[in-house]
Amino acid sequence: MGYKVAVVGATGNVGREMLNILAERQFPVDEIAALASRRSLGTEVSFGDTTLKTRNLEQFDFSGWDIALFAIGSDATKDYAPRAAKAGCVVIDNSSLYRYDPDVPLIVPEVNPQAIHGYANKNIIANPNCSTAQMVVALKPLHDRATIRRVVVSTYQSVSGSGKDAIDELWDQTKGMYVPGQEVAPSVYPKQIAFNVIPHIDVFLDDGSTKEEWKMVAETKKIVDPAIKVTATCVRVPVFVGHSEAINIEFEEFLDEDEARDILREAPGIMVVDKREDGGYVTPVECVGDFATFISRIRQDSTIENGLNLWCVSDNLRKGAALNAVQIAELLGREVLKKG
Known part of the structure; x- marks a missing residue:
């Protein structure tokens, strides 16, 4: 016996990836619904070898459905997630709406699976920010061994984190560089993204940080340990x-780099590729389509007493969003619903 699963926002980048991953991982599905807004009604999306036509989210009755994976913005989630939860369908939400709600668990299954039982407070589980998800997978096994005091992180985040329009903007601006008169002005981003980097993700806060940076701080504390100090600089790259x-x-x-390497090799969800030679590390191009979080460049930081540096890469549409949501659904099925 399997589950009745709804994917909300099925025509977006993350929604399509959720459908792909549900099929790839053979999640026990008895029935699946691809839901979208009225303007996308009837759009076809793939679920394994099956083609689904999207159904109208506004008119959908969640009664009798087990799990809903939400991949829509916070404003729409605010309307539809409580409706689904009230109907008895467990919501796994990819937006930021519920991440900081003390009554809603924020889960990365490799890190804090025990938090899954907190879903019953509101029938909602939050999926963390993409940049946080991959980082805490790397931090947790090291924290268990040597206790992390402070983290300084600089991110280099792909445009897919901003959605399809951002992908198109990078593509069009790149092409426009080579065709006189075809230059494309910034629209999604405040500055040109092609052949550039932008140290600005989400809105600015009063203290000068951006909300993306604040998310990494708050979410790491909630998922791993509230005592960890985190400072972040988040950068959009082409x-x-x-x-x-x-x-x-x-x-x-003190944690020796060799021991850290061994710990990370044994940790769930991590692939260590760390050779001190040309190309002995992983870059974003190589991680696309993969489930793992890749760790490279593991080395001591001699400028502090107990310091370590590392390089962390992951497919943000997968581990940073869709994969983590499906892993939460798998955890929910194993630990709570137990139907599959």
């Missing part, structure tokens, strides 16, 4: 898919 992060970690105890 890469289509795949987020990269340079992470500097200060521990309470």
Whole structure:
């Protein structure tokens, strides 16, 4: 016996990826619904070898459905997630709406699976920010061994994190560089993204940080340990898919780089590729379509007493969004619903 699963926002980048991953991982589905707004009604999307026509989210009755994977913005989620939850359908939400709600668990299955039982408070589970998800997968096994005191992270985030229009903007601006008179002005971003980097993701806050940077701080504390100090600088780069992060970690105890490498090799969801030679590391292009979070460039930081540096890369549409949501659904099925 399987589950009745609805994918909300099925025509978007993350929604389509959710459908792909549900099929790839053979999630036990008895029935699946691809839901979208009225303007996308009837659009065809793929679920394995099956083609689904999208159904109208506004008119959909969630009664009798087990799990709904939400991949729509916070405003729409605010309307439809409580409706689904009230109908008895467990919502796994990819927006930021519920991440900081103390009554809603924020889950990365490799890191805090025990939090899954908190879903019953509101029948809602939150999926973390893409940049946070891959980082905490790397931090947790190291924290368990040596206790992390402080993290300094710089991110290099792909345009797919901003949606389809951002992907198109990078593509069009890149082409326009080579065709006189075909230049494309910035629309999605405040400055040109092609052949450029932009140290600005989401809105600016009063303290000078951006909301993306604040998310990494708040979510790491909620998922891993509230005692960890985090400072982040988040940068948009001209890469289509795949987020990269340079992470500097200060521990309470000394942790040798070789032991850290061994710990990470054994940790769930991580692939270590760390050779000290040309090309002995992973870049965003190589991680696209993969489930793993890749760790490279593991080395001591001699400028502090108990420091370590590492390079972390992951497919943001997968581990940063769709994959993590499906993994939460799998965890929910194993630990709570137990139908599949």
